[in-house]
Amino acid sequence: MGHEPSPPRAEQEAGLALDPAMLARLMPMHLILSGDGTIRAAGPLIRRMFPGTEIRGRSLFSLFALRGPSQITCVAGLIARDGQKFRMVPQGGGLRLRGVAVPLARDAGVLVNLTFGIDIMRAVDQLDLTDTDFAATDMTMELLYLAEANALVMGEMRALSRRLEGARRQAEDEALTDPLTGLRNRRACDAFLAGLCREGTAFALLHLDLDFFKQVNDHHGHAAGDQVLTAVAAILRGQTRTRDCVARVGGDEFIAVLPELTNETRLRALAQEVVGQISRPVPYRDTLCRVSASVGMVTVPPGLYPDPAQVLADADAALYAAKGAGRGRVAWAQDLGLGPGAGRSRGGNADEAGLDARE
Amino acid sequence: MYGLILRALQGYVLTTFGQAAWQRILSRGRFPSSGFEPLLPYDSLVLDQVLALSSAELDRPVPAILEDLGTSIIAGPHCAAPRRLLRFGGAGFTDFLLSLEELPDRARLALPELDLPDLRLDEVGPGLYRLTARGAPMELGPLMTGVLTAMADDYGALVLIEPWLCAQGPALTIRLLEARFAEARRFELSRAG
Structure with a gap:
């Protein structure tokens, strides 16, 4: 500044001669202020902020609070x-503006050019702006386009x-x-059992095998046969809670894993109820299908972290004992000297002691 | 780009010809019955195959399907987004035409992996423009015809669009007969509108 020689006076004047309409086209958000802050001219976009009010002739400082960064008055x-x-905000709040002011030659006042900056989204909404409201060089359309395209892509991504x-x-x-019974399968059962063993949660496991299914x-x-399996699945589902894992693990083999249920009386009653219901004939077309169920049961107290394979082997041994003692029986692994809590009822004939008769 | 076109085609066939027709097309091509994902990448061969199957199923030539698809992308009931995004190109149809050269870059801003072909617009006479998509698959010709026809409608402009033989890729001539032939459809910048 100041070092360049001043242009000749004629050129200076020519550089300032700008029709107000042309100025509005270049800068739709401009203001021309006189030295005392009175608005002498205002671009169409600024006037849109004050519908029904003539802002020309009013003081800029009565309409807006200006900061940069301290107050400008x-x-x-x-x-x-x-x-x-x-920065500039209407007195009493509203859309935030950002601007720059340059003095006009020959003390003709100050030219202020403004933008909504980041408030442009709100401005478009509140002032109902269209693309013709902006200067041709304005990037607002690109910004709005990008915001909308981004929202669209994000929406598609979410979908x-x-x-x-x-x-x-x-x-x-x-x-x-x-798929046949809608129960869990072997894989689900293994994962569920492994989880309980890993956490050291107490649980009971019932291994059930149908008699006479073949x-x-x-x-x-x-x-x-499918009809019978579906009926058995319904019985098991009816006798267990939603948090239990009931699985069909083989042709006519089922396993129910019951977390935090180790009460012996309740478990015996549950097993007897299941066996009793399964012994009722299942109607199929004009005939009745009769099966019964043998159950091997094992309970695991809390904090034991047993090997899942061992739990299954104990339940299987109990099931084998139940089968060996006749059909429609329930055998308790612990009574056979098996299972993590084994030894509780040692002594006596394990085969006898371990069996609950059906009736 | 093929994902977007496939998804648009899916919407067009579903709304115009129904679920059964679309499922037949998918099953004949051994495509999953859930259809196509707009943001997943597909090979151009998939589009070729779906277009061929659609042509057989709907008993219409492929270019006719593509032109209708182009129109439905803009004016169809299922998605307002493409029309809105294109309207950001300018206040009038001529401005919009001029903005088409920027379209691939605009699209890349929002979706960097989206590879739209380069578009070039030449004014070859008063009110006469030539649009060339260099290196693009020829299917884009009728698709662009449909899109531009619908956009002209949207702007209320009366235009005549014809294919133009060009070795570099699909090309169209656009004759602007009347820029303000009818009332333009309203376009509010704010999406709520």
């Missing part, structure tokens, strides 16, 4: 910013994530479900 303060930005998550859950569920299949066909 007069035109001299504006000029002192020397081309630096300042895609939701669809993928749904598909993942469904695939997971299908991988853990027995005869049903042989005499009445596989559809009858």
